[in-house]
Amino acid sequence: MTISAKNFRELRLDHMRRDFGGMNALRDITLTIKRGEFIALLGPSGCGKSTALNCLAGLLPLSGGSIWLDDQRIDDLKPEERGFGMVFQNYALFPHMSLRKNIGFGLKMQKRPQNVIDARVEEALALVRLTKQADKLPGQISGGQQQRVAIARAIVVEPPLVLMDEPLSNLDAKLRLEMRAEIRRIHNMIGCSTIYVTHDQDEALSLADRIVVLRDGQMRQVGTPHELYARPAHADVAEFMGYRNLLKAEAETEQNGRLTMRLGAARLDGFAIEPGHGREVIAALRPEDLTPVNDGPIKAAVVSAEYRGRDFYGLARTEDGLDLWFRSDLSVKPGERLCLGAPAERVLVYAGAAA
CATH class of the missing domain: 3.40.50.300 (P-loop containing nucleotide triphosphate hydrolases)
Structure with missing residues (x-):
C-alpha cells in the first residue's frame, strides 16, 4: 500500500x-x-x-x-x-x-x-x-x-x-x-x-x-x-519580492523599453515594466544590485553597514536626503562617500509615485 x-x-x-x-x-x-x-x-x-x-x-x-x-x-x-x-x-x-x-x-x-x-x-x-x-x-x-x-x-x-x-x-x-x-x-x-x-x-x-x-x-x-x-x-509586488529601494524618479527619454530617469541629482537607466502616464515613475532596485562603482551616477554617504559573511549590506544617503540600500564586496564605514550604480537591466521602472 x-x-x-x-x-x-x-x-x-x-x-x-x-x-x-x-x-x-x-x-x-x-x-x-x-x-x-x-x-x-x-x-x-x-x-x-x-x-x-x-x-x-x-x-x-x-x-x-x-x-x-x-x-x-x-x-x-x-x-x-x-x-x-x-x-x-x-x-x-x-x-x-x-x-x-x-x-x-x-x-x-x-x-x-x-x-x-x-x-x-x-x-x-x-x-x-x-x-x-x-x-x-x-x-x-x-x-x-x-x-x-x-x-x-x-x-x-x-x-x-x-x-x-x-x-x-x-x-x-x-x-x-x-x-x-x-x-x-x-x-x-x-x-x-x-x-x-x-x-x-x-x-x-x-x-x-x-x-x-x-x-x-x-x-x-x-x-x-x-x-x-x-x-x-x-x-508593491516588487517591494515584497525584495526590491527594497522604491525610488521616486522623473522619466526623461525612452527607447525600446529602456528608460533614462532623473533621480535627484543623478541619471539612471532602467527598463519599463508597467506602462506609465506622464513623467513620474518609480525605480525599483534590489540592495544586492546597487553597488559601489568608480563611475556610479549616485553619490551618497554611508549611514550604516553590516557584515553578512561574504559582503556588506548598508544604508547610504544622498545630499538630497534619499535613502538607498546597497551591497559592497569591500568593507565600508559610516561617513564614507560612495558612487553607487546598478546595471540597467536590474533597474525596474513602474508607473506612478512611490508612497
Whole structure:
C-alpha cells in the first residue's frame, strides 16, 4: 500500500469573496490549481492569505463566489466532507496521545478498519522518518519532529489537497531550511496539491511551482518563482519580492523599453515594466544590485553597514536626503562617500509615485 492523493484534475476558485462586516478580506479570488501543483500564497500580515486558506478548508463560509473540485461544488460542504489535510502553525497535536495515535486519528474518525489504520500509520511514519519515535508523546520530541507528525497526520488520509498555514514560523532558521526540503519531498512523493501560506519570500521561492501574491485581499500577481523574482508586475509586488529601494524618479527619454530617469541629482537607466502616464515613475532596485562603482551616477554617504559573511549590506544617503540600500564586496564605514550604480537591466521602472 502506498500513500497517494485521491484522484482529481483541478481545484477552481471562482470569484471567491469573504467579507467581515463592511471589510472585504478577500475580493474576487479566481484561480485554477492543477493536481500535483505546489501553490504559495504570499503577502504581508493582513493581506488575506490565511482567510483564503480557512475558506478553502471550510472553516469560514464564503460571502460570494464558489469553490470547485473538478465538477463538484464544495464550498457548501462541511470541513470534514471536503477531505482536505490541514497543517497548522502551532502543530495542534494531542499532547496525551503517542505520535502513532496522533497520526491515525483522522483515519479513526473515518471509521477505517484497524488493519488499514495500522498499515497507513506505519507508512506515514516512514515517510516522515519518525518510525523509531512512534510511541513517544509530542512533548518528548523536537519542534521540527512535531511538525513532521502534523504533516503525517494530514497526508495519511490521502487528501486531494493539503493546506499549510505558515507551518515553519515557530522553528529556528536551521530547522526551517531542513523542513522546507522535507515538505517538498513529501509533496512530490504523494502527488497531492499543496497550498502553502507564508509571508517569507524565500520560503515561497524555494517551495512553490507558482506564487500568488496577495495584498488587501486581492491577487496582485500569479507566476512562477522566476517570474516574480525577476519581473514583478507592480511596484508593491516588487517591494515584497525584495526590491527594497522604491525610488521616486522623473522619466526623461525612452527607447525600446529602456528608460533614462532623473533621480535627484543623478541619471539612471532602467527598463519599463508597467506602462506609465506622464513623467513620474518609480525605480525599483534590489540592495544586492546597487553597488559601489568608480563611475556610479549616485553619490551618497554611508549611514550604516553590516557584515553578512561574504559582503556588506548598508544604508547610504544622498545630499538630497534619499535613502538607498546597497551591497559592497569591500568593507565600508559610516561617513564614507560612495558612487553607487546598478546595471540597467536590474533597474525596474513602474508607473506612478512611490508612497
